[in-house]
Amino acid sequence: MIISIESASCGHPSRAPSTPVLSSILKMFSNLFGLETAGLEAALTALGEPPYRARQLYQWLYKKRVRGLDAMTNLGKDLRAKLAESWEVRWPEMAERHLSYDGTVKYLFRLDDGATIESVYIPEETRRTICISTQAGCPLKCGFCLTGISGYKRNLKPWEILGQVATVMEDAPRREMGWNIVVMGMGEPLLNYDATVASLRVLMDHDGFAVTPKKLTLSTVGILPALEKLMAEPVRPNLAISLHAPNAALRRELMPIEDKYPLEDVIAAAQRYPIPRGGLVTYEYVLLKGTNDAPAHARELVRLLKGSPCKVNLIPLNPAPEIPFQAPSTASVNTFAQILADAHVTVSVRRPRGQDILAACGQLHLKGRPRPSAAAPPAL
Numbered sequence: 201m202i203i204s205i206e207s208a209s210c211g212h213p214s215r216a217p218s219t220p221v222l223s224s225i226l227k228m229f230s231n232l233f234g235l236e237t238a239g240l241e242a243a244l245t246a247l248g249e250p251p252y253r254a255r256q257l258y259q260w261l262y263k264k265r266v267r268g269l270d271a272m273t274n275l276g277k278d279l280r281a282k283l284a285e286s287w288e289v290r291w292p293e294m295a296e297r298h299l300s301y302d303g304t305v306k307y308l309f310r311l312d313d314g315a316t317i318e319s320v321y322i323p324e325e326t327r328r329t330i331c332i333s334t335q336a337g338c339p340l341k342c343g344f345c346l347t348g349i350s351g352y353k354r355n356l357k358p359w360e361i362l363g364q365v366a367t368v369m370e371d372a373p374r375r376e377m378g379w380n381i382v383v384m385g386m387g388e389p390l391l392n393y394d395a396t397v398a399s400l401r402v403l404m405d406h407d408g409f410a411v412t413p414k415k416l417t418l419s420t421v422g423i424l425p426a427l428e429k430l431m432a433e434p435v436r437p438n439l440a441i442s443l444h445a446p447n448a449a450l451r452r453e454l455m456p457i458e459d460k461y462p463l464e465d466v467i468a469a470a471q472r473y474p475i476p477r478g479g480l481v482t483y484e485y486v487l488l489k490g491t492n493d494a495p496a497h498a499r500e501l502v503r504l505l506k507g508s509p510c511k512v513n514l515i516p517l518n519p520a521p522e523i524p525f526q527a528p529s530t531a532s533v534n535t536f537a538q539i540l541a542d543a544h545v546t547v548s549v550r551r552p553r554g555q556d557i558l559a560a561c562g563q564l565h566l567k568g569r570p571r572p573s574a575a576a577p578p579a580l
Contacts, residue, residue: 229286229287229288229290230243230286230287230288231287231288231289231290231359232257232261232283232287232288232289233261233289233290233291233359233362233363233366234357234358234359234360234362234363235261235358236258236358236398236401236402237254237255237258240254240257240258241254243283243287244257247279247282247283249279249282253275253279255407256272256274256275257272257275258407258408259407260272260275261289262362262366262402262405262407262408262409263407263408263409263410265366265369265370266289267289267291268289269283269284269287269288269289290359291359291363291366291367292309292310292311292317292359292360292363292364292367293309293310293311294307294308294309294367294371295308295309295310295316296308297371303323304320304321304322304323305320305321305368305371305372306318306319306320306321307319307320307321307364307367307368307371309360309363309364309367311336311356311360313354315336315353315354316336317333317336317356317360317364317385317386318333318385318386319331319332319333319364319367319368319385320385321368321371321372323372323373323375326377327377327380328372328375328377328379328380329379329380329381329382330364330365330368330369330379330380330381330382331382331384331385332361332364332365332381332382332383332385333356333361333364333385333386333387334355334356334361334383334385334386334387334388334389334392334395334396334399335352335353335354335355335356335386335387335388335389335391335392336352336353336354336355336356336386336387337350337351337352337353337354337386337387338352338386338387338388339352339388339391339578339580340388340421340455340456340457341456342421342442342444342454342455342456342457343453343454343455343523343524343525344444344454344486344488344517344523344525345523346520346522346523347386347387349522349523350522355387355391355392355395355578356387356392356395357395358395358398358399358402361395361396361399362399362402362403362409364385365381365403365409366409369409378411378412378415379409379411379415380411380415380416380417381403381411381415381416381417382416382417382419382440383396383400383416383417383418383419383437384417384419384440388420388421388423389418389419389420390418390420390423390426390427390430391423391426391578391580392578393426393429393430396418397430397433400416400418400435400437401435403416404416404435404437412476413435413436413437413438413476413477414438414476414477414479416437416438417437417438417439417440417482418430418437418438418439418440419440419441419442419484420439420440420441420442421441421442421455421457421461421466422441422442422457422461422465422466422469422470423457423461423580424461424465424466424469427469427470427473428469430473431472431473431474436473436474436475436476437476438475438476438479438482439470439473439475439481439482440481440482440483440484440513441466441467441470441481441482441483441484442455442484443463443483443484443485444484444485444486444492445463445492445497446492446497446498446500446501446503446504447463447500447504448462448463448464450491450492450497451463454488454491454492457580460580461580463504467504467505467508470483470510471508471509471510480509480510480511480546481508481509481510481511482510482511482512482513483505483510483511483512483513484513484515485501485512485513485514485515486515486516486517487514487515487516487517487527487528487532487533487536488517488525488526488528489517489525489526489527489528489529489532490526491525493528493532493533493536494532495535495536495539497536498535498536498539498540499539499543501540501545502539502540502543502545505545510545510546511545511546511547511548512540512545512546512547512548513547513548513549513550514533514536514537514540514547514548514549514550515549515550516528516533516549516550533549537549
């Protein structure tokens with residue numbers, strides 16, 4: 201099922217403003233949503249207001265997640281009026297909502313410059329998860345991932361990252377359970393370090409979205425300078441490393457980033473990462489038929505990870521016409537997993553969700569041909 205979100209007007213028909221005109225209208229106002237406490241303090245100080253108001257504003261934006269200034273009732277009317285002269289509260293535009301037969305929901309967001317990004321809501325009996333994007337597209341070009349194959353446009357801003365979470369939380373059915381957030385959507389989060397980490401701080405803040413660190417996982421191919429910075433952050437999410445091969449040569453064929461950040465260096469850094477509350481680093485391994493799914497590959501992976509406390513998440517390929525690989529057989533998946541388990545490696549197999557709407561791992565992508573962007577791909 202596809203629901204398209206379109207603007208409509210009553211009375212006489214009128215032509216919607218073109219994208220450049222609409223962008224110029226939006227730029228007349230600055231967005232409060234996406235600012236951390238320091239940014240809110242600066243905005244309030246410029247209006248002659250005391251800094252303590254920033255925390256009140258912060259809670260309205262991220263804990264209560266109201267959509268407008270009028271709803272912030274513990275801020276005086278005069279303050280709200282002053283804010284409204286140059287500030288607004290705005291989330292990304294949800295352009296489409298796709299519902300899978302298994303309950304998974306994929307959201308397409310259209311950003312101010314026309315770029316599109318996708319997020320996924322995954323409901324389960326005992327948990328609910330939101331998968332979010334940090335870039336419009338991805339510059340890494342992993343051969344088995346539709347996101348990388350589809351191209352790269354730009355990094356996302358904090359409000360565009362946080363707005364995905366806010367939209368899904370507002371749209372999802374009310375349930376008496378917490379949220380899991382996985383930063384595993386479009387893009388490499390550590391190539392957009394500042395915006396990603398700013399967003400993580402708001403997500404993990406008790407006065408923000410209040411997602412506990414152990415319920416938030418960031419997935420990366422292993423951008424080593426940024427990973428070192430992340431280790432030094434006072435509050436950190438769980439860590440998942442996109443591995444996908446048991447040796448450097450095969451990983452290089454699948455993931456060009458291997459030339460920049462070698463497999464063994466990435467694993468060494470990951471094992472030093474301070475996981476929240478004594479958890480384990482996860483290594484993600486997409487199984488590709490006839491490429492990396494043989495018993496010999498499993499045994500080689502055991503040797504690679506020997507002595508490293510960790511868990512392995514096996515992901516049978518979620519196919520798409522543009523991906524030049526095939527999904528492995530169930531027998532191959534089971535054999536691979538059993539070899540790891542017999543070697544006392546903690547292993548799980550990710551169950552595909554939302555395959556019919558291209559919402560599964562590796563299937564999110566830019567819509568249409570990406571336009572040329574003034575933003576060069578971020579430095580690796």
